[in-house]
Amino acid sequence: MPDKKTILSLRNIDKVYYETIALKNISIDVFEGEILSIVGENGAGKSTLIKIISGAIRPTSGSIKFYGKDVSITSPEDADLLGIKVVHQNIPVMPNLTVAENLLLDRIVNRKSFFFNKSRIFPEAEKIIKSVNFGYIDPQTEVKYLSIAQREILSIIKAISSNAKLVLLDEPTASLEEKEIEELFRLIRFLKSKNIAIVFISHHMEEVLNISDRIAVLRNGELVSVGNSEEYNEKKLKELIIGYKTENDTKSSDASYNYNISKSKDRNIILEVKNLSKKGVFENISFNLLEGEVLGFTGLLGSGVIDLCEAIYGSTKYDQGAIQKFGKKLKMNSINTKEIAYLPEDRINKGVIYKNSILNNIIISNIPSRFSIVDKSESTKLVVSYFNKLSIKANSIFQQISELSGGNQQKCLIARVLNTNADIIILAEPTFGVDIKTKDEIVDIIRSFVRENPNKSVILASSELSELIRASDRIIVLKNGQIVGSFKSSSITREELIASMV
Amino acid sequence: MNNKKRKIWSSTLSIIVALVVLFVIFYVLSPSVFLSLNNITVIVLLSAITGIMAMGELLVIVVAEIDLSVGAIMSLTGVVFAMFSLAGMNVFFAFILVILLGGLFGLLSGVLTCYIKIPSFIATLAVMVMANGIALLATNGETLMGISNSFLQFGGGRLLNIPIPIYILLVIFIITTILLHFTKFGLYLYSIGGNIEAARLSGVNVNFNKTLTFVLSGMFSAVAGIIGVGRLGVASPIIGSGNQNLDAIAAGVLGGASLFGGVGSTIGTLAGSFLMSGLDNGLTILGISSYWESVILGIVIIIALMAQENSILVSGIKTYLSSRKLGREKTINKSDEVNKVNKSTKD
Numbered sequence: 001m002p003d004k005k006t007i008l009s010l011r012n013i014d015k016v017y018y019e020t021i022a023l024k025n026i027s028i029d030v031f032e033g034e035i036l037s038i039v040g041e042n043g044a045g046k047s048t049l050i051k052i053i054s055g056a057i058r059p060t061s062g063s064i065k066f067y068g069k070d071v072s073i074t075s076p077e078d079a080d081l082l083g084i085k086v087v088h089q090n091i092p093v094m095p096n097l098t099v100a101e102n103l104l105l106d107r108i109v110n111r112k113s114f115f116f117n118k119s120r121i122f123p124e125a126e127k128i129i130k131s132v133n134f135g136y137i138d139p140q141t142e143v144k145y146l147s148i149a150q151r152e153i154l155s156i157i158k159a160i161s162s163n164a165k166l167v168l169l170d171e172p173t174a175s176l177e178e179k180e181i182e183e184l185f186r187l188i189r190f191l192k193s194k195n196i197a198i199v200f201i202s203h204h205m206e207e208v209l210n211i212s213d214r215i216a217v218l219r220n221g222e223l224v225s226v227g228n229s230e231e232y233n234e235k236k237l238k239e240l241i242i243g244y245k246t247e248n249d250t251k252s253s254d255a256s257y258n259y260n261i262s263k264s265k266d267r268n269i270i271l272e273v274k275n276l277s278k279k280g281v282f283e284n285i286s287f288n289l290l291e292g293e294v295l296g297f298t299g300l301l302g303s304g305v306i307d308l309c310e311a312i313y314g315s316t317k318y319d320q321g322a323i324q325k326f327g328k329k330l331k332m333n334s335i336n337t338k339e340i341a342y343l344p345e346d347r348i349n350k351g352v353i354y355k356n357s358i359l360n361n362i363i364i365s366n367i368p369s370r371f372s373i374v375d376k377s378e379s380t381k382l383v384v385s386y387f388n389k390l391s392i393k394a395n396s397i398f399q400q401i402s403e404l405s406g407g408n409q410q411k412c413l414i415a416r417v418l419n420t421n422a423d424i425i426i427l428a429e430p431t432f433g434v435d436i437k438t439k440d441e442i443v444d445i446i447r448s449f450v451r452e453n454p455n456k457s458v459i460l461a462s463s464e465l466s467e468l469i470r471a472s473d474r475i476i477v478l479k480n481g482q483i484v485g486s487f488k489s490s491s492i493t494r495e496e497l498i499a500s501m502v
Numbered sequence: 503m504n505n506k507k508r509k510i511w512s513s514t515l516s517i518i519v520a521l522v523v524l525f526v527i528f529y530v531l532s533p534s535v536f537l538s539l540n541n542i543t544v545i546v547l548l549s550a551i552t553g554i555m556a557m558g559e560l561l562v563i564v565v566a567e568i569d570l571s572v573g574a575i576m577s578l579t580g581v582v583f584a585m586f587s588l589a590g591m592n593v594f595f596a597f598i599l600v601i602l603l604g605g606l607f608g609l610l611s612g613v614l615t616c617y618i619k620i621p622s623f624i625a626t627l628a629v630m631v632m633a634n635g636i637a638l639l640a641t642n643g644e645t646l647m648g649i650s651n652s653f654l655q656f657g658g659g660r661l662l663n664i665p666i667p668i669y670i671l672l673v674i675f676i677i678t679t680i681l682l683h684f685t686k687f688g689l690y691l692y693s694i695g696g697n698i699e700a701a702r703l704s705g706v707n708v709n710f711n712k713t714l715t716f717v718l719s720g721m722f723s724a725v726a727g728i729i730g731v732g733r734l735g736v737a738s739p740i741i742g743s744g745n746q747n748l749d750a751i752a753a754g755v756l757g758g759a760s761l762f763g764g765v766g767s768t769i770g771t772l773a774g775s776f777l778m779s780g781l782d783n784g785l786t787i788l789g790i791s792s793y794w795e796s797v798i799l800g801i802v803i804i805i806a807l808m809a810q811e812n813s814i815l816v817s818g819i820k821t822y823l824s825s826r827k828l829g830r831e832k833t834i835n836k837s838d839e840v841n842k843v844n845k846s847t848k849d
Contacts, residue, residue: 315703337705344703353696353704355764364693365704367686374684416704 004031006068007166007197008053008084013062015048015221022048023059024221030166033195035188037208037229040218041241041498046201049218050168053199054086055079083165087156087172095144100125102143103158128161132190149180153187166197173202174302177280185211203300205234205502219243238502242495267291268326270457271424273312276321281307282481285321289424292454294446296472296489297461300501304481305461306345309428312459313342325424337365341420343413345428345461347406351413354402358394359383361401362415386415390445407438414445425449426459431467439467446471465494477501514770517757520806521777528784535787543664549779550667551576551726551733553772555746556753557678558608558719560771563754564682565694565712566763567622571611572723573746574633577739579604579727581637584646584737587653596653601724607633608720612713626716630747637739646737657732667729674722679768681718687711695763753778756806777802 008030015023023045030036040046051057053064055073064071066082073079079086093102100121101108108116125139134157137150146154152172160167169188173181188198188211202208208215209229216226217240225240232240271289276282282304289295299305311318317333324330325339335342344350353361359379368378383397390411394404401409410430417425427446431439446458462468468475469489477485477500485500528536535541555572562569579600586596607629614625659666682688690711693701702708723742731737755761756777757770781802785795808815 313703335703335705342703344700349697350699350703351697353693353700355760356692356696360689360693364689364701364706367689369686372685372687373680374686374689420705 004033006030007032007066009065010053011063011065013049013052013059013064015045015052015057016060022221023052026062026223028216028223028226030197030199032197033192034213035192035198035200035211037200037202037212037215038218039202039205039208039215039237039241041502044218044241045221046218047170048221050086050170050199050201053079053166054084054168083163084168085159085164085166086168086170087152087159088170093143093151093155096142098140098142099129099137099146099154100139102154103128103139103161128157132157132160132187134187147180149176149183152176152184156184156187156191160191160196164191164196166199167191168199168201170201171203171301172200173204173207181207203302203502205237208237209234217241238499241502242498267293270326270455271312272324272327274322274324276308276311276318276323278304278307278311278316278318278481280481282311282478285478285483287476287483287486289457289459291457292450293474294450294458294460294472296468296475297459297478298463298465298468298475298497298501299478300463302480303478303501305478306428308478309342309345309426309459309461313340313426315342337420337422339422339424341365341417341422341425343417343425343427343430345432347410347413347433352401352409354400356401357398358392358401358404358412359397361412362386362419365416365420382419383415386412386419390415391441407434410434410438410442411445414442418449423456424459425456426461428461429463430460431462431464439464443467443471465497469494469497514758514767514773516806517770517773517777520756520802521773521780524777524780524784524802528780528787531784532787536784541783541787543668545776545779545783546668546671547665548783549775550665550671551729552746552749552753552778553671553775554674554722554726554729555719555750556771556775557674557768558715558722559750560678560754560757560759560766560768561682561691561715562622562719563751563759563761564691564763564766565715566698566761567615567712567715568626568751568761569608569611569716569719570623570626570747571607571630571633572719572726572750573742573744574630574637575604575607575720575723576727576730576742576746578607578633578637578640579724580731580737580741581641581646581739583653583728583731584649585640587649588646593650593652597656597728600728601721604720604722604724604727605717606720608717608723609713611720612716615716616709616712622716634739634743641737641739643739645739649731649735649737654732654735657729658735659732667733670725670729674725675768675772682768687714691715692764695760695765749775749778752803756803777806 006029009028011027013023013026014021026045026049038046038049048057052059053073055076055078058072058074064073066084071078071082073082073084076086094105097105103125104121108121122139129135129137129139134153137146137154143151143154156167156169156172172184176184188200191198200208200211209232212229214227215229215232215237217224217237219241220243224243267290269288270291273288274286276285285308287295297305297308307316310316312323314330314333314335322329330336330339353364362383363379368375368382380397386392387394387397392404392408392411392415394408401412404412410433414427414430417427430442430446434442446460450456450458460468460472462471469492472489475487475489475492475497476483477487477497479501487497487500525537555576559569559572582603583596583600586599587593611622611626611629614620614628615622618625620628655666656670657667661669682691690701690706693704693706694708694711698708726746727742730741734741753774754766754771756774757767757772759766759771778799781799782795785798786792790798
C-alpha cells in the first residue's frame with residue numbers, strides 16, 4: 001500500500017522470557033486506514049506482540065517507529081498518548097453506570113470541578129456515539145441492559161473517542177453471536193474509513209478473511225507470512241498456522257469418523273451422552289465413554305469443552321439431551337462425587353480451598369469418618385499415601401495449601417479427585433500452569449489410573465495438545481460447541497489436531 | 503503434627519496474651535478481689551450469654567456470613583419461654599419448643615441468605631427487626647413477671663454451688679467444638695469459608711450446610727434467651743436489643759475468627775467472650791463508670807485486632823524487623839541485585 005502512510009513499523013522485534021523465545025525477529029508495518037489481522041494458534045506469540053505494541057511488556061530487542069519516529073513504548077500510558085488503543089477480551093465496563101458515564105468517565109475524572117452535571121454529559125456522549133453511526137445506543141441506559149456486542153462496541157468507542165490512531169482488538173468476536181459480529185464489523189469498517197488502523201485478532205478464519213485488508217500469520221514466535229487478504233483462503237491459512245500441508249481436509253471434514261468406537265475388546269460403555277445441548281454453548285453432543293478409557297476433549301477458546309465437562313459433572317444445567325451412566329440417567333445439575341469426580345480448569349478460583357490445610361483440601365470430597373466424626377488417623381494415612389503416590393512435595397500435610405507451588409497444589413487437587421473413588425473422573429486442564437516436569441507426572445498419573453482401574457474411565461479436557469495426545473486413547477474435537485472430529489490418539493499428530501480445531 | 507498445633511496456637515495466641523495481660527492488670531490494681539474464686543465465677547457467669555451466642559455466630563462467620571439476629575431471637579425466645587410458664591406448661595416441653603422456635607428463625611435467615619440469595623447482613627437484619635417486633639407485640643411492650651421458679655433455674659439456679667449458666671456454656675462450647683473441629687460438617691464449613699466455589703465443585707452441599715449454621719445460631723440464641731430470663735427473674739422484650747449482636751461477633755473476631763470466612767476456633771471465641779466480661783467486671787470493681795467501659799472495650803477490640811498475626815500492623819513490623827536484621831551489607835547486595843534485574847529487563 002504505497003499510497004497510505006505507515007503508522008507503526010516494528011523492526012527485528014525479539015522477546016525472550018527466561019529461556020523460551022516468544023517472538024523471533026518480527027518486522028511488520030501497519031498502515032493508516034487498514035485492517036490487519038494477526039492469526040496463529042495458542043502460544044504462537046499473538047498476545048505477546050499485542051502486549052509489546054500496547055506497552056504492557058517491552059521487547060528484548062528491536063525497534064519501534066511510530067509515524068517514522070523512533071519511540072520506546074514503556075507503559076500502556078505511553079501507548080495511549082501516542083494514540084494506540086487496546087480493547088481486551090474482557091471488557092472493563094461498569095454495568096451500574098449509564099452509557100454516557102462509562103464513555104466519559106476518564107474525562108470526568110480529569111475535570112477540576114467537584115460537582116458534575118449528569119444532564120450535560122448525555123448530549124456529549126450522544127455526539128460521540130452518533131459520530132460513529134451507532135445512534136441507537138441510548139447514552140442514558142445503564143450498561144447492564146446492553147448486549148455483550150453493544151458493550152464491546154461501547155468499549156471500542158471509548159477507546160477511540162480521544163485521539164486514536166491505531167486500535168488493537170484482541171479476539172473481539174469470541175463471545176459474540178453472528179448477527180452481533182456484523183454490528184462489530186460495521187464499526188470496524190467505519191473506523192477504517194476514518195483512516196484509523198485496526199489490528200484484529202481472531203481464531204475464526206472466515207471472519208479474518210472477511211474483514212481484513214492484510215493478514216499476518218505467526219507460528220512459534222515467527223512471522224511466517226504476511227500479505228493482502230485476497231492471497232489467502234481458509235485452507236492456505238490453516239496450513240500456514242500449522243506449518244505443514246494438509247493433503248486434503250479428510251480428517252476434519254469427516255466428522256462422523258468413528259464416533260462410537262465399536263465395543264472393541266468387549267469393553268463396556270460406562271457413560272453415554274446423547275444429544276446434549278445448551279443454547280449458545282454446545283449443541284447435539286453425543287459420545288460414549290468406555291471402561292478403562294481416557295477420552296480426550298479439545299477445542300479453541302469458546303469451543304464449549306469446559307462447559308460440556310461441567311454439564312456432565314452436574315455443576316451446571318443443560319437444555320436438552322441425556323447423560324446415562326451404566327444405562328441409568330444422571331440427574332441434571334446435581335453433583336455426586338461418588339459417581340463422577342471433577343477437577344476444575346481454574347485452579348485458583350474453583351480448585352484450591354484457601355485458609356485450609358493440604359489434608360482438608362485432599363479429603364474434602366470423601367472424608368473418612370465414623371458417624372460423621374472425622375477419622376483423623378485414617379485421613380492422615382490416606383493423605384500420606386497420596387503424597388507418596390503423586391510425589392507431592394510439602395513440609396507437612398497440615399501445612400496451608402496456599403504455601404505450596406502451583407504444581408504441587410494441582411497434584412493435591414488431583415489427589416482430591418482420586419480420593420472420591422468415583423468410576424469416572426473428569427480432568428479439565430490438569431496440566432495448565434504447571435512446570436514441564438509436573439506436566440509429565442500428571443500424564444503418568446492419568447495413564448496409571450486407568451491401568452490400575454480397568455473399570456474406571458477418565459474424561460480429559462485439555463488445550464495442551466502434546467499432553468492430551470500422550471494421555472488419551474481417543475480425542476474428540478469441539479468447535480463452536482459442536483463435535484467436528486474424533487480421532488484415535490495413536491494415529492494423530494499435533495498438527496492434524498490443530499487443523500481440525502481452527 | 504507440630505505444624506498444625508502451631509497454627510491453632512498462633513491464631514489464638516493474641517487473644518490469650520490479651521486475656522493474661524488484662525487479668526494481670528486488674529490483679530495488680532485490686533489484688534484482693536479480682537482473682538478470687540468468687541469473682542472468677544462471676545466473670546464466667548457474665549460471659550455465659552455472650553459466649554453461647556458467640557458460638558453460633560462463630561459457625562456463621564466461618565462460612566463468611568454474618569448473623570445480626572441473635573440478640574432479637576434472644577429477646578423473643580425469652581418472652582415466649584416466660585409466656586409458656588405463665589400458661590402453666592411443663593418446663594422441659596417449653597425448653598424444647600423455645601429452642602425449636604430459635605432454630606426456626608435461624609432457618610428463615612438461612613433460607614433467605616442461601617436459597618433466595620439475599621446478603622446475610624440484610625436478611626438477618628430483617629429477621630432481627632421482625633423478631634424484635636414480635637417480642638414487643640406479644641408482651642405489649644411490657645416486662646413479664648410472675649414466672650414460675652422452675653423456669654428460672656436455667657439462668658438463676660446453682661448446682662454444686664456453681665451457677666447453672668456456666669454448665670450450659672460448657673455444654674454449648676463442647677458441642678460447638680465437636681461440630682467445628684471434629685466432624686465432617688465442621689470441615690465443610692471451613693472449606694466453604696476458604697473457597698465457596700471450590701467447595702461446591704468438590705461435592706459439598708454449600709447451601710444446606712450454610713443454612714444449618716444459621717439454624718444452630720438461632721438455637722443457641724434461644725438458649726441464651728432462656729438463661730436471660732432466669733438471670734433477671736423477669737422476661738423483657740428488649741433484653742437483646744443492646745449490644746448483644748455485636749458482642750457475639752466481637753467475641754469471635756477477638757478470638758481470631760476472620761469475617762472473610764475460613765478461620766476461627768471455639769477456644770479463641772470462648773477466650774474472646776471471657777476477655778469482654780473480664781474487662782466489664784474489672785472496671786466495675788475499680789469503680790469506673792459503665793460509660794467508660796464501652797469506650798475502653800472499643801479500644802481493646804481495636805488493639806487486639808491490630809495485634810493479630812495476619813494484621814497489616816504486625817506483618818509490617820515483621821517486615822521492618824527482618825529488613826533491619828539483614829544488616830547493612832546484605833541490603834546493599836540486594837539493591838545491587840535489584841538494579842541488575844532492572845537493567846536486564848530494560849535491555
